[in-house]
Amino acid sequence: MKNDSLKFDQNTHFEFGKNWAEYSKNIDDTEINDARHELARLLASGSLEGKTFFDIGCGSGIHSLSALLMGATSVRAIDLDPDSVSTTRSVLETRWDGDNYQVEQMNIFDTNANLFPTFDIVYSWGVLHHTGDMWGAIKKAASFVSPGGILAIAIYRKTPLCGFWKKEKWLFTNGGPIVRGILTATYIAIKILRDIVRLKNPMKKILHYREGTRGMHWKFDVVDWLGGYPYESASLDEIRGFLEPSGFRLT
Numbered sequence: 001m002k003n004d005s006l007k008f009d010q011n012t013h014f015e016f017g018k019n020w021a022e023y024s025k026n027i028d029d030t031e032i033n034d035a036r037h038e039l040a041r042l043l044a045s046g047s048l049e050g051k052t053f054f055d056i057g058c059g060s061g062i063h064s065l066s067a068l069l070m071g072a073t074s075v076r077a078i079d080l081d082p083d084s085v086s087t088t089r090s091v092l093e094t095r096w097d098g099d100n101y102q103v104e105q106m107n108i109f110d111t112n113a114n115l116f117p118t119f120d121i122v123y124s125w126g127v128l129h130h131t132g133d134m135w136g137a138i139k140k141a142a143s144f145v146s147p148g149g150i151l152a153i154a155i156y157r158k159t160p161l162c163g164f165w166k167k168e169k170w171l172f173t174n175g176g177p178i179v180r181g182i183l184t185a186t187y188i189a190i191k192i193l194r195d196i197v198r199l200k201n202p203m204k205k206i207l208h209y210r211e212g213t214r215g216m217h218w219k220f221d222v223v224d225w226l227g228g229y230p231y232e233s234a235s236l237d238e239i240r241g242f243l244e245p246s247g248f249r250l251t
Contacts, residue, residue, distance in 0.1 A: 013130070014173040014227035017083025020060040023220040024087045027062060032095070036066040042152055043121065044251075048072040054119040056108055056141055057127030061088030064103070067121070068096050075101040076116070078108070080131075108137050111144070118146040125154045126224075134232040135242065142246055151248060156233035169229035183226055 040046040049071040055064045058077035061084075067075050079085050085105040092101055108124075108131060122145050128137040138153065145151045156162075172183050195202040234242075240250055 013080070013132075014169070014229045015081065015083065016059065016130070016224065016227075017079070017081030017085075017087065019220055019223050019227070020081075021083050021087045023217060024060045024062075024091055026217060027060065027091060027095075032062065032065065032069070035062045036069060039063060039066045039123075040070065043150060046070065048121070051120040052076075052117075052146075054116070054122045054144055056122065056124035057084075057130075058088045058103065059084050059127075061091035061103070063123060063125065064088060064101060065091055065095050067123075068092070068098065068101060072121075073100065076119070077101065077103045078106040078111070080105070080107050108140050109133070111140065113143075116144055118144050118149070120146050120149045121152060122149065123152045125152065126156075128153060129156045129232045129234075130228055130230055132230040134234065138239075138242065142243060142248065145248075151243070155239060156231070158233040158235045158238070162231075162233045166229075166231045169227060169231045172227045173229040180226075184222065187226060188222065 047070055048067055051072050053064070053067040053072040053075045055067070055075060055077040058064050058079045061077065064075045064077045077088055079088065082105050085103055089103045092103065108128070122141050124137075124141050128134055128141060131137040134155070138155075141153065142151050168183065172180055175183070192202040236250075243250070
């Protein structure tokens with residue numbers, strides 16, 4: 001039986017797709033080069049020649065595009081959010097001439113071996129902890145990695161503040177414009193004040209934020225963080241203990 005709570009529902013899931021659609025309006029050559037650089041650094045290779053790439057939670061599509069530009073043989077991208085799917089399609093149609101990609105609206109939990117092959121690289125950056133079943137999602141993603149392939153995922157690190165952030169994210173997701181405005185202004189003020197106390201220039205950090213952040217913009221990352229619900233986290237030891245019995249090695 002399928003768990004309907006894992007379907008996209010604006011009452012239970014933050015609308016990441018709308019944030020990605022706004023972000024995509026700022027995608028230019030610099031954004032793309034930054035994203036390619038970060039993907040190459042993550043995968044320890046500047047070339048994906050001969051590799052297949054599975055982008056789970058494709059968001060804006062910039063990383064699917066990066067994989068294609070780095071020579072991936074084929075890219076398959078899925079996302080739960082219809083706005084993310086349409087944005088990814090638009091970005092790829094605008095920026096890539098080939099037809100060696102496929103973008104679908106699909107829940108990771110609806111994927112199976114009959115619909116999907118295995119891939120050389122399975123990429124899901126900052127996504128699986130927002131599914132409502134993080135461990136099930138990680139297991140599902142790992143099942144699509146070819147022998148000798150790479151599972152590239154980013155999961156929120158568990159901290160003593162996780163309980164607080166889970167409540168904040170629920171409030172942001174379910175709150176109206178006023179609630180979101182208050183939470184956003186408060187968060188930004190605290191971030192700026194913290195930099196000032198540490199004798200750092202907050203404006204310099206904001207202006208140069210996308211350097212080393214996969215091409216992200218500061219303001220879109222703020223919304224992405226505050227509204228990231230559902231929310232789960234894990235320690236490095238928990239991730240290692242979960243994946244290593246399946247033959248994965250953390251690098």
